[in-house]
Amino acid sequence: MTILLLAGSGEAKEIATGLAALNLPAIASLAGATRAPKQLDIPTRVGGFGGADGFRDYLAEAGIHAVIDATHPYASRITDRTATICAEIGLPYLHVLRAPWIAQAGDNWTEIACEEDAAALIPKGSTVFLGTGRQTLDRFSGLAGCRVICRQIDPPSAAFPFEGGEFLIGRPPFPVAREKLLYAQLGIDWIIVKNAGGDASATKLTAARELGIPVLMIARPASPKAMRVDNAADALIWAQAL
Numbered sequence: 001m002t003i004l005l006l007a008g009s010g011e012a013k014e015i016a017t018g019l020a021a022l023n024l025p026a027i028a029s030l031a032g033a034t035r036a037p038k039q040l041d042i043p044t045r046v047g048g049f050g051g052a053d054g055f056r057d058y059l060a061e062a063g064i065h066a067v068i069d070a071t072h073p074y075a076s077r078i079t080d081r082t083a084t085i086c087a088e089i090g091l092p093y094l095h096v097l098r099a100p101w102i103a104q105a106g107d108n109w110t111e112i113a114c115e116e117d118a119a120a121l122i123p124k125g126s127t128v129f130l131g132t133g134r135q136t137l138d139r140f141s142g143l144a145g146c147r148v149i150c151r152q153i154d155p156p157s158a159a160f161p162f163e164g165g166e167f168l169i170g171r172p173p174f175p176v177a178r179e180k181l182l183y184a185q186l187g188i189d190w191i192i193v194k195n196a197g198g199d200a201s202a203t204k205l206t207a208a209r210e211l212g213i214p215v216l217m218i219a220r221p222a223s224p225k226a227m228r229v230d231n232a233a234d235a236l237i238w239a240q241a242l
């Protein structure tokens with residue numbers, strides 16, 4: 001029995017450690033978006049499978065008996081496709097999706113359906129901090145006319161896709177005090193984030209609350225109809241019961 005762990009989240013790292021400790025045969029898969037990702041405690045393959053057919057072939061060739069999908073909450077293409085294929089071929093599938101952040105007293109959040117909706121809400125000339133990563137950057141091109149600062153882990157491999165944008169390189173963790181200092185130094189007027197959930201990256205929201213900076217929160221994609229847990233410990237219980 002070999003479990004395929006679709007990785008890319010903090011939970012995936014914990015699950016990999018747990019699978020190794022439990023001696024459950026497993027292989028992890030990373031999309032390859034981060035150039036020097038943190039190593040996982042189980043054998044790891046890197047890169048896309050080559051579409052749905054490539055994924056089906058991989059499952060058969062690698063002798064996969066179950067899939068734990070612990071990709072990022074916004075990685076909806078891989079999640080939807082994997083849930084569908086596993087259902088089609090009768091492979092046990094578990095979606096690990098951490099709980100979203102919930103606004104609390106002092107937060108000034110506006111939920112938007114997609115990246116493109118940000119431009120209508122942010123006045124031209126504003127300084128905007130993008131905590132969304134670079135993958136969907138071009139979808140913010142309506143913000144041209146603002147100063148847009150996009151934080152990402154790796155140095156950029158291409159120019160910023162629209163005028164007024166700049167990259168800021170930073171690898172987490174980002175403690176609240178440092179976030180506050182950074183936002184104050186940059187003169188941030190707006191912050192745009194995805195509702196990733198979890199404590200590690202909530203520091204930007206705490207900093208925004210304490211500084212009174214408004215936040216645009218991009219809504220989560222819909223989740224497939226599938227077995228779901230919201231933490232690594234429950235995923236390991238599921239894996240042990242296979």
Ligand SMILES: NC(=O)c1ccc[n+]([C@@H]2O[C@H](COP(=O)([O-])OP(=O)(O)OC[C@H]3O[C@@H](n4cnc5c(N)ncnc54)[C@H](OP(=O)(O)O)[C@@H]3O)[C@@H](O)[C@H]2O)c1
Pocket residue numbers: 006007008029030031033046047048049050051052054055071072073074075076077078079132133134135136
């Ligand atoms: N830390 C973060 O903030 C973070 C991290 C990851 C993603 N995200 C967000 O999630 C969204 C999409 O991310 P995404 O491109 O990873 O997912 P995606 O759009 O769902 O997947 C796109 C393709 O990437 C490949 N892929 C994704 N995850 C994989 C994995 N674990 N192993 C092997 N291949 C994988 C697959 O390629 P094939 O079709 O070739 O198999 C898949 O079709 C973006 O909005 C991004 O900003 C954020």
